[in-house]
Structure formats: C-alpha cells, structure tokens
Amino acid sequence: MSEKVLMKGNEAIGEAAIRANCKCFFGYPITPQTEVAAYMARKMPLLGRVFLQAESEVSAINMVYGAAGTGVRCMTSSSSPGISLKAEGISYLAGAELPCLIINIVRGGPGLGSIQPAQSDYFQATKGGGHGDYNMPVYAPASIQEMVDLIQEAFDVADEYKSPVMVMGDGMLGQMMEPVEFKERTTTRVLPEKTWAANGRNGRATHNVVNSLYLKSEELEVHNHHLQAKFKKMKENETRYESFNTENADLIMVAYGTTSRICKNVIKMAKAEGLNLGLIRPITLWPFPVKAFTETVKDVKYGYLSVEMSEGQMVEDVRLSVEGQKPVYFYGRSGGMIPEPKDIMKKVREITGRG
Missing domain, CATH: 3.40.50.920 (Rossmann fold)
Structure with a gap:
C-alpha cells in the first residue's frame, strides 16, 4: 500500500523515473531543475544504475542517444537554454526512432532570461525545436502528482512509438512541494520487444544499426512518410x-x-x-x-x-x-x-x- 509523501517537484521527477525503471540519467545542472540531477546522483548509483553529469547539454543528449540505442530506458533533464542546446540531438533521436524521456522545467527567456517560472518554450517543444519534419509527444502537468503519473506514462509512450517524449513544467512546478503518492502501476499498453536495439547480435545473423542518415532522397522520403504515419497515430491515440x-x-x-x-x-x-x-x-x-x-x-x-x-x-x-x-x-x-x-x-x- 502506497503512502503520500511531501516532495519537491524536481525530486519527485527523479523518483518517478526510477520507479519507471529508468536505467541511465545524463544531464547538466541548470536552474530551476538542478535538483533532478542531484536526486539522481544520490539514488541511481545505489541501485546499480547509471548517473553521469556530462560536460555540456550537447554531450548529455548524445549520451542519451547512445543509451537509447541499446534499448534501455534513459532520460535527461534541463531548462530552457539547455533544451535549446539539446535540440539537434532531439531531432536525431526522433529521426532514428529512439525512445527516451526529456524533462524541461521552463525558466524565463529569451537568452539567459531569469530563473523564474515561464511557459515560453511552447513553440520550441511543440513545433519541433530541432530541424526536420518531426514531432514528439509533450506532456504539461498541472501538479506534482500529475507530473509523477505522466513521467511513468511518458516512458511507456516512448517505448510504444519509438520516440523521444517531453514532460514540460514551469519552474514553479519544479520548485514547489506537494504531497505525492507513488502508486503501484502496471501498464495496459502492449509494449513492443526492442528487437531493433544495438546491443550485440543476440542470436541474430547481423548487428542492428541505429541511424538517421539516408543519402538517397527516395529512401529518406519513405522514412519521413513512415514517421508522419506514426505521428498521425499519436494524434489519434495520445491526445489528452x-x-x-x-x-x-x-x-x-x-x-x-x-x-x-x-x-x-x-x-x-x-x-x-x-x-x-x-x-x-x-x-x-x-x-x-x-x-x-x-x-x-x-x-x-x-x-x-x-x-x-x-x-x-x-x-x-x-x-x-x-x-x-x-x-x-x-x-x-x-x-x-x-x-x-x-x-x-x-x-x-x-x-x-x-x-
């Protein structure tokens, strides 16, 4: 039986991700979400999982690309300017169809702006902050409890559709404290086996290759049409x-x-x-x-x-x-x-x- 505990939003994010079986966290500190990384730094090694503070946001998102390519659940977290730096990597993840979770605790902008709460990353999140024809599901919780529930949902959605997924909250949600209940949860989704993962041959005749590069225009157009069909399915099934x-x-x-x-x-x-x-x-x-x-x-x-x-x-x-x-x-x-x-x-x- 679960009990409610009083937690800061950023720390609840970390605990929810751990309970959703996140195996790897890669990030870089930036206010107002630094406590996410601090929480994961304390907890992940105790569980035999990976926490790594990268040398930059660019490095962090590319580490996510590598870990996601092996099929493990992984995530990164940042705030507005940091997400801008990750934008190229997010496009790569979408193009290569790699599931992962991206947390954005939004601060005021543009530029360095302020560390106060804002919602001014809406365009960046929903219109494709990186290059190319892609979308990703973006969840916007209104409470810490909902943020916890949506993080667990986001990992499942990422795995089902082979896609990066973002949970976006403002700085107030990251810094405030509320009672949170971590419920025992079993997904109703039928999550596909990750037969695509680059994790050794595992009885296969050849290695899997993770890639988003298509030099022939005809092949890239086919891939883009495949992605658009997937996005259409997301619109039909995942709108909330x-x-x-x-x-x-x-x-x-x-x-x-x-x-x-x-x-x-x-x-x-x-x-x-x-x-x-x-x-x-x-x-x-x-x-x-x-x-x-x-x-x-x-x-x-x-x-x-x-x-x-x-x-x-x-x-x-x-x-x-x-x-x-x-x-x-x-x-x-x-x-x-x-x-x-x-x-x-x-x-x-x-x-x-x-x-």
Whole structure:
C-alpha cells in the first residue's frame, strides 16, 4: 500500500523515473531543475544504475542517444537554454526512432532570461525545436502528482512509438512541494520487444544499426512518410485534455500547467459575479486537443481566452482549433511574472462587456 509523501517537484521527477525503471540519467545542472540531477546522483548509483553529469547539454543528449540505442530506458533533464542546446540531438533521436524521456522545467527567456517560472518554450517543444519534419509527444502537468503519473506514462509512450517524449513544467512546478503518492502501476499498453536495439547480435545473423542518415532522397522520403504515419497515430491515440465547467459557458479559458490552476480560481471569482466560465486544460501540448474545441465551439457565448506565462504562443493553436468560428482572446505575463486571478478577471470583464 502506497503512502503520500511531501516532495519537491524536481525530486519527485527523479523518483518517478526510477520507479519507471529508468536505467541511465545524463544531464547538466541548470536552474530551476538542478535538483533532478542531484536526486539522481544520490539514488541511481545505489541501485546499480547509471548517473553521469556530462560536460555540456550537447554531450548529455548524445549520451542519451547512445543509451537509447541499446534499448534501455534513459532520460535527461534541463531548462530552457539547455533544451535549446539539446535540440539537434532531439531531432536525431526522433529521426532514428529512439525512445527516451526529456524533462524541461521552463525558466524565463529569451537568452539567459531569469530563473523564474515561464511557459515560453511552447513553440520550441511543440513545433519541433530541432530541424526536420518531426514531432514528439509533450506532456504539461498541472501538479506534482500529475507530473509523477505522466513521467511513468511518458516512458511507456516512448517505448510504444519509438520516440523521444517531453514532460514540460514551469519552474514553479519544479520548485514547489506537494504531497505525492507513488502508486503501484502496471501498464495496459502492449509494449513492443526492442528487437531493433544495438546491443550485440543476440542470436541474430547481423548487428542492428541505429541511424538517421539516408543519402538517397527516395529512401529518406519513405522514412519521413513512415514517421508522419506514426505521428498521425499519436494524434489519434495520445491526445489528452481536461474540460472543466465548459458546458454552456459564457467564456472558456485555455491554460496548462500552473496557469490552469490559477484559472480555476478565476472561475470561482466569476461565478460570484454571475458569469459562467469554463476551462480547457491541454495535458498534451502536442498532440494539441483540437477535439476539446470542436465539442464546445457552438455553445460558448463570447469565445475563448488563452491564458499563458508567455507572450501568446499557445494562442496560435487555439485559433487554429477554433477555425474562426468564435473569437479568441489572449492574456499573458512573461519573463517570470505569474498571472494573478484579479488581472485575468479584469480581462474577462473586458471581453464580456462588464469592465
């Protein structure tokens, strides 16, 4: 029987990965996620597993490539500028179809920015931060408990689709403490045997080769079509979201991560003023939950309000999903500033003609 324990978000990430049978961790310290590496440095060697602090983020992601190529569960973690440095390696992992977990605890940007929480890596995560035609599943937890649960899910999704998977949280989720329950978990997925792994012949006539290089254009196009078919399957099967109070809403807010928790308080404030607000919370940022909008767009009165800790990156996907059928508004803070319920409520009044 599992019990709840009080843990910092970053440390809970490490424990969840260990319990998901992560065998190798490669990383480099950067605030606000350094505690992930510190936790793994303490725990992994005691379990006979690999912890290695690389000399750079570039080295770390290429170590992940090597370990993933042998078929073991492996991961890296970083924060915004570090993920930028890993972008080439992530594209290689996607191209070579190698499963792994990538954690991004987002800080303010651009550049070195600040160590305060932000959501300004949305484009980088969802639009392919590296080069080429690729996508990867991106999960956006709203609590430490959900982050723990999604990390275990992410490893399974990575193995099922032979793909890198990202779990992206803002710096607040990494640094805050909440009660967490580590549940005994058995996957309902039928995970394929890793017959592709470069781990010796193992009775095969030849060695397996891990590769993303196709010199013949015709062969690369075939590979790209194969990847696109896989991404289509991800969209069909792996899209996740929460709809909260959206039925016959006057206005539906769209928010993820910490910001979605703030928006739930706004719903309570609005109710006291006679306004019925709803919330669509994407749990997967990619695939984006288009269905949540097709289900609500006819009945929502004033449209949608995208609330973000960025300058309006997710609002583009909201507009694409709504397809011009209702107005889409935006309210955001950036640089590490956190939206406050009273300020969001002010925007709500402005949209609904009560300001």
